[in-house]
Amino acid sequence: MLLLWSLLQLSFSISLALRMHAAWSTVLLPGLATAWLSVGVAATQTRDCSCGFYDASTQHLFTESTIVYFNESSGLPLEDFAVESYEHKYERDWNAVYRQGAAASNVRLSNSSSFPSLELAVAPPTQDHLVVGGGLRTSRRDIQYGSFRSLMRSPGPRAGGSALSMLVEYNYTQSIELSLQNMEQPTDAWVSMLMHNEGASRDLGVNYTTLSNPSLANHTSSPWDWIEIRVDWTQDAVVYSIGSVRARTVLARDESDFPTVPSPLYIKHWSIGDIYQTQGPPAIASVANVGWVRMFFNSSLMTTPKHEEFDARCHGVDACAVDDMALRGSSIFSPEATLAWEQAKPKTQFRVPAIVLISLFMTMTLVLLLNTFLRRITPIKHTVSTKQAWTENTDSLQPSERQHPSGNADLPSQAPTLFEFPQSHTVVDLAVTHLAQGRDSFDLLGSSPTDTASTTTLAGPGAAQDARHLGTLAFPPPAYPARNISVTWPIEEEIDKTWQEEGAAPDKAIKSGLTATTAAIGLQPPKKRVEYLAGVIAISSIIVTQIHFYLTFLPAVVKPFAPVHYVSELWAYKIIAPYLLNLSWIGPFLTISTRFLVANYLRDGDLRNVAEKTIGRIPRLLLPIVAAALLEYFLIDWGVINSLQSLPSISWSTWPYAAVYSSFGQFLTEILGLIYLIPNAAPQITTNYCTDVLWTIPVQLQGSWQALLSVIVIREVKTPWKRASYYAFCIINNWYAENWGSYFWVGLILADLDITFNYKKCISNRAWVHWLSLLLCFVLAAGGLTLDMVAGLTGIPIVTNEHGLHADYATGLPIAQTANAGYPEYFSPTLDGLIFSVGIHALVDLSPFTQKMLSTKYLMMLFPHTFTIYLIHGFVFWSLGSWVCIRLAALGLPYWLNMLVVAISCYSAIILSLPVLTPAIELIGKNITANIWQAAHEEPAPRRPTLYPFSKTMLLCRNVSLPTVSPYSVGSTAKLLNRDAEECDSENSRELFGDDVEFQDSTDRISRVVEHDSADEITRSRKQDIYKDRKGVVAEVTVVEAGPRSKP
Known part of the structure; x- marks a missing residue:
């Protein structure tokens, strides 16, 4: 009876186990199930499955297998797997600040009596951010398509951030990965299902809490316990399954990089500190477990004859079932199966004619560029003066021919003509009489030095068109010296902006015209550049590049709580960074920009100045940015910054990130967003442009409109105390609204004090007032920067507290009482930056010594290139700099030497590129803007017939x-x-x-x-031909009678 009762209990237990397996579709008690299979049923060896393995769920047949049960193994299965031992020099991950390693000591069989398994451990990180884990790799590397299954158990809750992964990988573009991601918080742990280096998005996985919730239809056993994971890889799709639940399917037709390359399979436990993927790494050793691995796959070494032999031999023979848990062992494989797959190199033929043509045209292009560059840097020496040229032209004239009845010098009779006119005729004399003198013009037609009573001018674009035909008309040329005809359109541009300041003269911002200037009008002296303000802009641009360099390669110097390579970085952060690597240096860009936007209008009150800035501001800023962004679009899509993704694991900075545009439409959308974005916010283009420096463009555009409107109001407020009160009211309101407008109001105040009240002269006339003002300005400038140093040394969050005083836009409450409390975003203005901008701007205005220091030759040489540096420095850092850093790190150089080489390489590349890029940027920005303004305010050229100057x-x-x-x-x-x-x-x-x-x-x-x-x-x-040009010069084409001409 006792024996019968025992048999009944045993049969009931088996029946119950089978029912639970069918209901839950997973192995809840794998130890008992495998123990029962290994004891109660004879194992089927895979050598008996010579006709392959059939998967009924996918209806695929596989020829090879590798099956390992670690609970049945007395040692590691070194015939089928190799123990991993490596140390990565870098990781390809945007957020990985640790490097991955593996050691054989972290791979071992557990001695658990309940269920022996394979243990894979992850050790705490080393000082140089290396995390050593453990893993296995299949000996076979010829795996091409198959079904891969494994029984795994994640590390326990709160064991630290790590990942237990099963992946098939050839390289980062040919990989399939299914990982149990254990996070710092148990509620964040999840199972990720990724392919070809996808980002660790939660949409591509399932949270642990979802899997272990029994009320859900896709409930399985908890990943904190044993769970089966599965990947089915075929030519048509990759299917990820957790338990028996299909979790994700990726179709080959939807992926351009669908995996097809033969690869090995890896089982590993690892961590790289990715905050979005695994977090971590664990502070103490973390252990994960693997129960068994079952692989059914095809071999890439199987040739067409072998396929034909297999089909003939196995026709009508049943294959083994992949779901048969009694299968054991592995397929026999040849040594060739352990070799890594290599792409066959196609035979290429050198196309000699194409190579010759390309080389020829490249040589011609380089010669032309070199010629242009040398002509720009080589001064042209004029050996013949204008007076000598005039003498040579007029000496051959007869006395009767030197003077025209109208008072203008006539051409000599020997001047060549296109046609002969035997009798008297009438010609159109393109002489133009000045009815009203303009302020600026171009030298078109030279006048006799002895005849200065009249000025001969041809103004406007229509006249320029007429002048181009002077030598080709079918009638005698006008009576002017032919050698002195100069039809040119030099453009003088004064669109003042943050990084370019052309001077404080009240002349128009963009001036063009055609003139012959004489002594009666006089020549204006050349404008004097305010050089010390140009020096401030140059220094600010250098500091901005330095900030971005440290954010990219040495984040601990400029960011609190960032990983530290050397202790000196902490001291630099506390002492040097507050003064020389402070974002407050952006303030002078804005204040100086405003100063020269409004200067001309404050002087003469001419609204045309405002119109010029309004029309020219957007194209002047945006056109060079469009060109630079388009160039980066092409280069990023070409893969120039591929090394940047591996940089965080070396620099320990996750700040750099850039991605290629999904389409050209996205590019256009983000460019237009720069115009319409309302600060404070970061434009979308910051994720597609190297360094997010373009966030300042919306700030400058909005501030420009505010400054141009404000100066109109300010000029009408005549009483000084009322004007000062209005300034104070506006600055306080802009500061409280946390608006960048306060910086532009500061620039407007300084411009008003200088132009309207001449405050520099008033202060300089009294020595004690001058020195007291200098002291006050120095205290403001240094104090604004010292606030950050005090916060770094004492830990008092001064900037955070000031940020908390402002109103929250969503709730109206102080920010300190909302979820937005904390350190302000980089695109938000701060009070310390405003104080510094006021102090440094006033200091350089009042201090002759500071002005002399800022007007040095090297700063003046750098100043014209500041906009170019602003646009390209980030790309150089993230392309050349990241590539050099990665290569030197792979060589094992110490990081300080690595950074020295990177800095020299990057700044040398920037300096060498300036002579080439700056002229292009100036051409795109200045010249096109000048043409836009000219087309906007000048009358169009007179309409001419198609055949002009010829008759129908x-x-x-x-x-x-x-x-x-x-x-x-x-x-x-x-x-x-x-x-x-x-x-x-x-x-x-x-x-x-x-x-x-x-x-x-x-x-x-x-x-x-x-x-x-x-x-x-x-x-x-x-x-x-009778019209009035923009300068008020009335030009009239007159018809005069000419006498008969003799043949030359």
Whole structure:
């Protein structure tokens, strides 16, 4: 009876176990189940499955297998697996601040009596951020498609951040990974299902709490306990399963990098400190367990004859089932299966003609660029003066020919003409009489030094078009010295902005025109650049590049609580960084920008100054940025910054990040976002542009509109105390609203004090006031920076407390009482930065010594390139700098030497690129902006006929031999027609006069056609060539009578 009762209990237990397995679709008691299988049932060896393994769920047949049960092993299965031992020099992960390693000592079989298994341990990190874990790799590397299953147990809750992974990997683009991610907080632990280096997004996984919730349909056993994971890899899809639940499916048709390369399988326990993936690493040793590994796959070494032999041998023979838990052992494999797969190199033929042509054109391009560069840097020496040239031109003139009846010098009779005119005729003299003198113009036509009573000017674009035809008209050229004709359009641009200051002269921002300047008008002296302010801009640009360099490579110098390579970084953060690596240095950009935006209007009150800045501000800033962003778009898509993803594991900085645009539409959207974004916020382009420096562009644009509107109001407030009160009111309100407008108001105040009240002269006249003012400015400038140093030394969160005083936009409460409390974002203004900007700007205005220091030759040489440095320095750091850093780290160089080489390489590349990039940026920014302003405010050029300056008769009578007649000739000129000329085409004549007009003969027809064309041209020229240009110069084209000319 006792024996019968025992048998009944045993059968009931087995039945219950089978039912639970069917219900939960997982192995809840793997130790008992495998023990029962190994004792109660004879194991089936895989050598008996010569016709492969069939997966009924996916209907796929596999030829190879590797099956290992660690609870049945007395030692590590070194025939099928190799124990990993390595130390990565760097990791390819945007957020990995630790490097991954493996050691054989961290791989061992457990001595657990309940369920023996394989233990994989992760040790605490070393001082140089190396985390040593443990792992196995299959001996076979020819695995191509298959079904991979493993029984695993994650480390316990609160054991530290680590990952237990099963992955098939050839490289970072050909990988399939399923990992149990144990986080610092148990509620954050999750199972990730990733492919080809995907980001660790929670959308690509399942949280532990979801898997262990019994009320959900996809409930399985908790990953804190034993759980089966599975990956099915076929030509069509990759399917991830947890227990029996299909968790994710990736179709091959949806992926451009779908895995196809033969690869080994890895089982490993690791950690790299990725805050979004594993967190960690664990502070103490963390242990994960593996119960068994079952792999069914195909071999990439199986050739077509082998496939044919397999099909013939196994036709009609049943394959073993992959779900048969009694299967044991592994398939026999050859030594070739242990070799890594290599891509066959295609045979390439050198295309000699293509190579020759490319080399030729590249050589020509380099020669042209070199020629242009040398011409720019080599001064042109003029050996012949203008006076000498005039003498040479006029010495050959007869006394009667030197002076035109109108008072202008005439051309010599020997000047070549295009056609001969045997009789007297009328010409159009392009002389222009000044009715109102303009302020600026260009030297178009030289005048005699002895004849300065009149000024000859051709103003406006229409006149320039006329002037270009002076040597090709079918009538005598105008009476001017031919050698002194100079039709040029130099553009002088004064669109003042943060990194470019052209001077404080009240002239127009963009000036263009055509003029011949004489002594009656006089020459204006060249403008004097405010050099010390240019020096401030140059220093600020250098400091901004330094901040970004340290954020990229040495974050502990500028960021609190960042990982430290050397102890000296902490001292630099506390003492040097508050003064020389402070974001407050952005303030001078904004204040100086405002100063020169409003200076001209404060002087003369001309709203045209405001109009110029309003129209030119956006293109002047945005066009170079579009060009730079488009260039980076191309280079990033080309893979120039691929090394940047591996940099965090060496620099321990997760700040650098840049991704390629998903489409060109996204590029356009983010560019336009720079215009319309309302600060304080970071534009979307910061994730697609190297360093997020472009967040200042929306600030400058919004501040520009605020400054241009404010200066109109300020100039109308005449009483000083009212003006000062208005300033105080606006600055306080902008500060409380945490708006960058307070910086622009400071720039407006300083400009107003200098231009309207001449405060520098008033202060300098009294020595004690001058020194007291200097002391006050120094205290403000140094005090604004010292606040950060005090916070770093004492731990008092001064900036955080000041940030908490402002109102929260969403709730209206002080920020300190909301969830947004804490240190302000980098794109938010701070009070210490405002104080520093006031102090440093006033200090350089009042201190001659400071002005002299800021006006040094090297700063002046650097200043024209500040905008270029602003745009490209981040790309150089993140491309060349990251590449050099990675390569030197792989060589094992100490980090201080690595950084020295990186800094020299990056700044050398920036300096060498400036002579090439700055002219291009200036061309895109200044010249196009000048053209936009010119098109916006100048009247368009007069409309000319298509054939101008030729007559329609050139085509209407193209088959008739006619004497050459000027299109402006009238009256007797029409009677000079050759009476023996052939008749003009009657159809062309009817186009002018209609079908009802009758002509006496061919001569009558020709004569009437020419008279019609000449009268039409003269009428049009009188109407269109009399206009008023933007400077108020009235230009009138006159018709004068010229005497007969002799043949040369």
